[in-house]
Amino acid sequence: MDIFEKLKMAKSPLGQYAEETHGYFMFPKLEGEVRPKMKFMGKEMLTWSLNNYIGLANHPEVRAVDSEAAKEWGLAYPMGARMMTGQTSYHEKLESQLAAFVGKEAGYLLNYGYQGMISIIDSLVDRHDVIVYDSDSHACILDGCRLHMGKRFVYAHNDIGNFEKQLEHAYAVAEQTKGGILVITEGVFGMAGDLGKLDKIVALKKKFNFRLLVDDAHGFGTMGKTGAGTGEHLGVQEQVDIYFGTFAKAMAGIGAFVASNKEIIRYLAYNMRSQIFAKSLPMPMVIGALKRLELLKNHPELREKLWTIVKALQQGLRDKGFDIGKTESPVTPVFLTGTARSTANLLLDLRENFKLFCSVVVYPVVPKGIIMLRLIPTAVHTLEDVEYTIHCFSEIKNKLETGKYDTDKIMTIDEL
Numbered sequence: 001m002d003i004f005e006k007l008k009m010a011k012s013p014l015g016q017y018a019e020e021t022h023g024y025f026m027f028p029k030l031e032g033e034v035r036p037k038m039k040f041m042g043k044e045m046l047t048w049s050l051n052n053y054i055g056l057a058n059h060p061e062v063r064a065v066d067s068e069a070a071k072e073w074g075l076a077y078p079m080g081a082r083m084m085t086g087q088t089s090y091h092e093k094l095e096s097q098l099a100a101f102v103g104k105e106a107g108y109l110l111n112y113g114y115q116g117m118i119s120i121i122d123s124l125v126d127r128h129d130v131i132v133y134d135s136d137s138h139a140c141i142l143d144g145c146r147l148h149m150g151k152r153f154v155y156a157h158n159d160i161g162n163f164e165k166q167l168e169h170a171y172a173v174a175e176q177t178k179g180g181i182l183v184i185t186e187g188v189f190g191m192a193g194d195l196g197k198l199d200k201i202v203a204l205k206k207k208f209n210f211r212l213l214v215d216d217a218h219g220f221g222t223m224g225k226t227g228a229g230t231g232e233h234l235g236v237q238e239q240v241d242i243y244f245g246t247f248a249k250a251m252a253g254i255g256a257f258v259a260s261n262k263e264i265i266r267y268l269a270y271n272m273r274s275q276i277f278a279k280s281l282p283m284p285m286v287i288g289a290l291k292r293l294e295l296l297k298n299h300p301e302l303r304e305k306l307w308t309i310v311k312a313l314q315q316g317l318r319d320k321g322f323d324i325g326k327t328e329s330p331v332t333p334v335f336l337t338g339t340a341r342s343t344a345n346l347l348l349d350l351r352e353n354f355k356l357f358c359s360v361v362v363y364p365v366v367p368k369g370i371i372m373l374r375l376i377p378t379a380v381h382t383l384e385d386v387e388y389t390i391h392c393f394s395e396i397k398n399k400l401e402t403g404k405y406d407t408d409k410i411m412t413i414d415e416l
């Protein structure tokens, strides 16, 4: 069988719809500055799909530092991987500031969170060790686990009873192999916004010997009294052995970091293959991240504004009878039921008639028949945006429930 011929037939769960969806439902182009109002196919839309939790993307100080740093340094420097020629005092400064902020001894920058996480997992465990991880973990955690040559056990999402059972299995294996146990969860689950039960997980450290790695991509900068994340929010940051955050969400940038004790960070720096064999973050990213971190730490009002919007949006949706699941974070899912076709019509209506843009998550990410609309509130949304959105959602819910979107083909704008 020729590989290319085979791929024509097996296009993957999402790829099979590419002909119909590309450019509109998938790979849409949002244009303009990162703001709540952006252009989609030439029309201005109220947008709830921005990774800009505390509004740093267009903060004037951030924009100024980003462009000054680009002017001063360009994008080429430093020229190589950290271990070879990519080390600078700016990288080190950012690492120590990040580590101090999340209450850890040391930190290390990662080019992208995704690659970084894969290599963190890959470096921490060998074939004698056992991984126990949450079933709803982000793809970067799953890919890291896929590299693992030893045993791994997955527990039902946030089910602590099942977690304990899987730990028992892991313990039995580790006793035989003389290995250790690594537990991995997200802090804030990025899809549905519920929190990893870090407090309940660390309580089991009394019974089982394991180390905990937390992916807090959505919690860093949004959760906790100072914004230091889900561990801070739940009062267990100290018992999180390895903390991971990305700059792609609250920091509105690129890059990520890992923080732990000095020994572990030194070990990771010398072992994470995706970092050793890849170019270091360019200076504008690092200098821009220093500015973002400074604002994140010194301007709690940005986080407070975010939470004002989050609370208004989530309460407003609940009051109108929407199922928003178990979110305790800014991530706001709205669960509806409908077919793939009605989902497409509903989204088309939202975009074309209501000028509202949000992401939709469908099977296989959620079970068949479930439509998950996912809203990411930010500090730069307004209460008027919230009110308008709740109105739009009530309208589309009504149309969905009365069968208006049930057609055998995607509707035209006139039919909607």
Ligand SMILES: Cc1ncc(COP(=O)(O)O)c(C=O)c1O
Residues within 6 Å of the ligand: 112, 113, 114, 115, 117, 138, 140, 186, 190, 215, 217, 218, 246, 247, 248, 255, 256
């Ligand atoms: C939970 C989670 N982990 C990791 C990542 C990957 O981070 P990055 O975008 O820095 O690669 C993301 C997405 O950005 C995420 O949502």
